[in-house]
Amino acid sequence: MNNVVESTLSIEKNPNPVPADERARRLENPAFGRVFTDHMATIRYTEGKGWHDAKVGPRGVIPSDPAMQVFHYAQEIFEGMKAYRLPDGGGALFRPDANARRFQNSAKRLAMPSLPEDLFLASVRELVRLDREWIPSGEGSALYLRPFMMATEVALGVKPAAEYLYCVIACPVGAYFKGGASAAVTIWVSDSYTRAAPGGTGEAKCGGNYAASLVAQAEATREGCDQVVFLDAVERRWIEELGGMNVFFVFEDGSLQTPPLTGTILPGITRDSLITLARDMGLTVREEPYSIDQWQADARSGRLREAFACGTAAVVTPIGKVKGHKHNFTIGNGGAGELTTKLKAALVDLQNGRAPDPHGWLDRVF
Numbered sequence: 001m002n003n004v005v006e007s008t009l010s011i012e013k014n015p016n017p018v019p020a021d022e023r024a025r026r027l028e029n030p031a032f033g034r035v036f037t038d039h040m041a042t043i044r045y046t047e048g049k050g051w052h053d054a055k056v057g058p059r060g061v062i063p064s065d066p067a068m069q070v071f072h073y074a075q076e077i078f079e080g081m082k083a084y085r086l087p088d089g090g091g092a093l094f095r096p097d098a099n100a101r102r103f104q105n106s107a108k109r110l111a112m113p114s115l116p117e118d119l120f121l122a123s124v125r126e127l128v129r130l131d132r133e134w135i136p137s138g139e140g141s142a143l144y145l146r147p148f149m150m151a152t153e154v155a156l157g158v159k160p161a162a163e164y165l166y167c168v169i170a171c172p173v174g175a176y177f178k179g180g181a182s183a184a185v186t187i188w189v190s191d192s193y194t195r196a197a198p199g200g201t202g203e204a205k206c207g208g209n210y211a212a213s214l215v216a217q218a219e220a221t222r223e224g225c226d227q228v229v230f231l232d233a234v235e236r237r238w239i240e241e242l243g244g245m246n247v248f249f250v251f252e253d254g255s256l257q258t259p260p261l262t263g264t265i266l267p268g269i270t271r272d273s274l275i276t277l278a279r280d281m282g283l284t285v286r287e288e289p290y291s292i293d294q295w296q297a298d299a300r301s302g303r304l305r306e307a308f309a310c311g312t313a314a315v316v317t318p319i320g321k322v323k324g325h326k327h328n329f330t331i332g333n334g335g336a337g338e339l340t341t342k343l344k345a346a347l348v349d350l351q352n353g354r355a356p357d358p359h360g361w362l363d364r365v366f
């Protein structure tokens with residue numbers, strides 16, 4: 001399996017990888033997105049020619065020109081996924097086909113070319129194989145993969161670019177939030193800013209959505225909160241999602257609820273997996289709108305027992321407190337709820353190959 005070339009991908013090993021002892025040191029407690037592996041994958045696209053020059057090679061700088069379209073009009077999309085260390089020392093991706101399809105959907109919305117699913121999968125799998133020594137094995141850690149695509153045409157005219165670069169880089173990661181894997185976060189209700197409007201780019205995974213959310217995140221930080229929760233742009237009352245995570249609510253009858261995918265919410269693969277796992281457990285999951293005022297009323301009456309955020313980077317994160325200009329409430333005892341903990345364990349055990357995989361979600365790469 002070691003040096004299998006998939007699709008038309010060419011492979012060049014980094015002649016100067018980070019030495020093993022230095023790599024071990026960097027793997028000890030990596031801050032999110034600060035430590036990078038020895039390799040990266042790149043594929044180029046040119047109108048008329050299609051996808052070409054697919055390779056996995058040494059990680060390095062990307063040649064750029066100041067007039068590259070991405071610098072001016074933000075035609076850029078990305079993905080986030082993880083490779084997990086398996087109990088037998090192997091490595092597996094989690095539902096990479098879902099990331100490949102979402103990448104195609106994001107590309108469509110941003111008027112970019114569609115990267116074939118087999119090329120996406122080959123680039124990610126081959127990068128994981130080459131950088132296998134970088135997959136950490138500690139609890140809650142994994143190798144985070146970041147595929148992304150940007151407009152590289154050198155032109156200032158406003159139009160979809162004719163040239164693109166697709167790239168995948170990788171970072172070993174531990175727990176996303178500093179408080180540790182099961183610490184509850186406090187979230188800030190943004191009533192001055194929205195993340196996505198109907199017809200906008202809310203369901204595409206594009207850098208522009210993040211750029212637009214940073215000022216709200218900065219407000220949350222100023223208010224002593226960890227994350228921001230966005231309300232819908234039309235009525236300003238329906239809960240949508242956090243800046244980069246979907247949200248779930250757990251009620252006293254043991255049922256779960258999460259906002260429906262109506263076009264302004266990012267369709268999270270963690271969200272989808274948790275809905276499936278919860279239903280496998282016999283739990284009721286509703287995909288229905290939930291208002292911020294109802295959330296406060298239900299938290300105060302005790303009808304709402306738990307709430308959590310979820311996404312690839314932060315996995316499942318309990319929400320302990322909610323604050324805003326007009327809201328202030330604690331959920332349950334302010335810590336990690338029982339069902340939140342149980343669902344998280346079910347997901348993490350499956351991802352790490354410690355539990356059965358009835359849906360065939362694990363994609364073993366070596």
Ligand SMILES: *Cc1c(COP(=O)(O)O)cnc(C)c1O
Nearest residue numbers: 244245246266268269270311312
């Ligand atoms: C990536 C992302 C999520 C989570 O998606 P996963 O596939 O679960 O990682 C949620 N919201 C936003 C805005 C995102 O960009």
